[in-house]
Amino acid sequence: IFPVTVYGDFLPRHIFYRLHAVCAYLRCIFVALCVLFMWPSFDVILADQVSVVIPLLKLKRSTKVVFYCHFPDLLLAQHTTLLRRIYRKPIDIIEELTTGMADMILVNSRFTASTFAKTFKHLHARGIRPAVLHPAVNVNQFDKPRETSCHKCVSERYIFVPLIRLNFLSINRFERKKNIELAVSAFAMLRTLDGNVDRGGFDKRLRENVEYLDELKSLAERNGVAGQVNFVTSCSTAERNSLLSECLCVLYTPTDEHFGIVPLEAMAAHKPVIACNSGGPVETIKNGETGFLCDPSPKDFALAMAKFIQDPEMAKRMGEQARQHVNESFSTTTFGQRLNQFLLDVARTKRD
Secondary structure, eight states: OOOOOOOOOTSSOTTTHHHHHHHHHHHHHHHHHHHHHOOOOOOOEESSGGGGGGGTTTTTTEEEEEEEEEHHHHHOOOSSSHHHHHHHHHHHHHHHHHHSSSSSEEEOOOOOOOHHHHHHHHHHTTTOOEOOOOOOBBBGGGGOOOOHHHHHHHHEEEOOOGSOOOEEEEOOOOOGGOTTTHHHHHHHHOOOEOOOOOOOOOOSHHHHHHHHHHHHHHHHHHHHHHEEEEEEOOOOHHHEEEHHHSSSEEEOOOOSSSSSHHHHHHHHTTEEEEEEEEHHHHHHBBBBTTEEEEEHHHHHHHHHHHHHOOOOHHHHHHHHHHHHHHHHHHHHHHHHHHHHHHHHHHHHHHHH
């Protein structure tokens, strides 16, 4: 346990729901200035996600900066209109320039490392290669789910999951890029009489969340599985863990996901995962051992789902292997050891 000091919380995150990137830059620059003038030198500073702070932090004498890049921000931003492209151009240039100033760059997956090289071509040409540090989960939190949390979660939303057998669980935000319709379509193709639940982060203030949830409900209606697919919005951590404890396996539907923490959470909860064979899940799921990696088609997902329906004991065995795999490779202890080694390596180069 250590104290956390927050600076710049009074600064806005957006201006009338616009200029999010500019506001994020200003907030982070303010934090960097506070660190620069109010704190002594550090051996190493770890900067996360926003690279604009790196040149300011490097003004601190004898301080090295390690930057953790989750994904190039310029690929996440929209460039759909001329005005947006004009707005983003200087931000995108600053992102690449400042990212290259870090003494070490870490990324969350080999997939992100590959995307980094393709996106920041000038950095790649200079020989800058990020190291991979996979994120982690607290494995222990999935040991014993609370007994009543699932009942509370679903009953408050007029859904009572314990009345049906919960076979498949899909955990995602209600955003189109999460491709949740793949889970619904695959379930419809399976034509099982058992239950399926889609659980996700939901914010009724976000138009896409509301629209996409309606689209998914309509898709379930058209496929004749509306009575078997339940949509649960914004569960707490304890409620999520209860849903995980009741399902047969977890469906993870995004393609080219940067990393994907849900498969780790599922495997930590002793559940195998069916996921698309691209992006981060390729690095975290052992195909045929801790789950199945499939082409992103309803047919391929349905075939994998059928294997678990036909052989629940296989699902249980793979779930145990999944738990062991996460505990060995993706626990917070393992993450801490790897991060500590990266920081020590950077600190040693400073002394040398």
